[in-house]
Amino acid sequence: MFQKITKVVGQVAESALSIAGIRTVEEPHYIKRSLTEAVEIREYGPRIAAETTVSGEKQGALNTGFRRLAGYIFGGNHREAEIAMTAPVGQARSGGDDIAMTAPVAQTGSAEQGWTVRFFMPSKWSMETLPTPDDDTVRLVQVPAETVAVLRFTGDRSAQAVAARTEELMNTLRDNGIEPAGEPTSWFYDPPWTLPFLRRNEVTVAI
Numbered sequence: 001m002f003q004k005i006t007k008v009v010g011q012v013a014e015s016a017l018s019i020a021g022i023r024t025v026e027e028p029h030y031i032k033r034s035l036t037e038a039v040e041i042r043e044y045g046p047r048i049a050a051e052t053t054v055s056g057e058k059q060g061a062l063n064t065g066f067r068r069l070a071g072y073i074f075g076g077n078h079r080e081a082e083i084a085m086t087a088p089v090g091q092a093r094s095g096g097d098d099i100a101m102t103a104p105v106a107q108t109g110s111a112e113q114g115w116t117v118r119f120f121m122p123s124k125w126s127m128e129t130l131p132t133p134d135d136d137t138v139r140l141v142q143v144p145a146e147t148v149a150v151l152r153f154t155g156d157r158s159a160q161a162v163a164a165r166t167e168e169l170m171n172t173l174r175d176n177g178i179e180p181a182g183e184p185t186s187w188f189y190d191p192p193w194t195l196p197f198l199r200r201n202e203v204t205v206a207i
């Protein structure tokens with residue numbers, strides 16, 4: 001009972017901190033260098049992610065994908081284990097152990113082809129130790145090491161805002177003679193209730 005109360009208090013505290021843009025979740029490690037004042041280059045090592053593909057418009061797909069993946073990390077798996085969240089959440093085209101969530105959430109894709117929403121798993125887990133999702137639309141994937149160009153922004157993260165920032169990123173790469181090696185991805189580090197001017201949002205593309 002005490003553990004349950006402590007857990008609820010912790011969740012409330014984390015929610016309160018997130019309103020002010022204070023993040024308490026793990027992020028994948030990377031090495032960075034600046035390309036321009038607005039764009040940086042990051043090198044990530046191999047990572048593991050849980051992902052799902054959703055059809056429909058961008059924001060609705062992100063919400064649906066987030067719910068599916070949250071169901072997995074909050075116990076919707078064969079061991080009923082909870083997985084602590086990490087950041088970011090990514091969006092792209094296309095009673096047991098605690099599993100913390102990381103950030104960001106990633107999203108990539110299109111309304112026609114579907115959107116892939118991805119949660120990165122904490123570094124302490126492996127493909128062998130992560131529990132199998134109960135939902136067969138959720139899959140665990142090994143993300144290889146990659147180098148990405150990143151443009152960070154705050155505030156509005158609507159489809160229109162993300163499209164404008166993506167165009168800015170792609171134009172910067174073109175002006176610097178760099179060829180993209182994949183589709184652009186949106187990374188989100190904060191929940192919807194975070195004050196807009198304190199949100200951390202990013203558009204990225206592999207190079």
